Amino acid sequence: MRPRLALLAIAAFAVAASAAFAAGCGGSDNSSSTAAGSTTTAAQGGGGGSSVDVRETEFKLNPSDPTVKAGQVTFNVSNDGQVVHSLEVEGPNGDQKLGSDLSPGQKGLLSVDLSKPGKYEFYCPVDSHKQMGMQGEITVQ
Numbered sequence: 245m246r247p248r249l250a251l252l253a254i255a256a257f258a259v260a261a262s263a264a265f266a267a268g269c270g271g272s273d274n275s276s277s278t279a280a281g282s283t284t285t286a287a288q289g290g291g292g293g294s295s296v297d298v299r300e301t302e303f304k305l306n307p308s309d310p311t312v313k314a315g316q317v318t319f320n321v322s323n324d325g326q327v328v329h330s331l332e333v334e335g336p337n338g339d340q341k342l343g344s345d346l347s348p349g350q351k352g353l354l355s356v357d358l359s360k361p362g363k364y365e366f367y368c369p370v371d372s373h374k375q376m377g378m379q380g381e382i383t384v385q
């Protein structure tokens with residue numbers, strides 16, 4: 245009786261562990277696009293912040309000089325290019341970066357606290373894309 249119970253427990257643990265491993269491993273890349281898509285409406289519906297659409301291509305940000313109102317700003321980033329891109333904003337409280345890089349065609353949301361008026365740099369942190377022109381300046385009014 246006892247040994248059999250122990251075996252069952254071990255087997256159950258192994259199944260749970262491998263399921264968790266598979267979910268954490270294979271799921272991360274594919275699920276990020278759907279997760280980003282589903283949070284789009286939530287981010288825009290809640291809060292009083294503004295949002296900015298940013299398109300990334302090789303090697304520029306469009307727009308590269310957006311002007312926003314002070315507050316929580318959501319960057320609606322789409323990778324319209326042919327290689328992986330990401331986005332990082334040097335806000336008043338430090339750097340804020342997309343949770344995961346964007347494959348070509350992917351979109352992502354980056355919410356940044358830009359509650360202090362001023363000018364803030366933003367850029368693509370992938371490889372040397374910033375130096376190649378994927379940078380700009382956000383004006384917060």
Ligand SMILES: [Cu+2]
Pocket residue numbers: 300328329330368369370373378
């Ligand atoms: Cu890039």
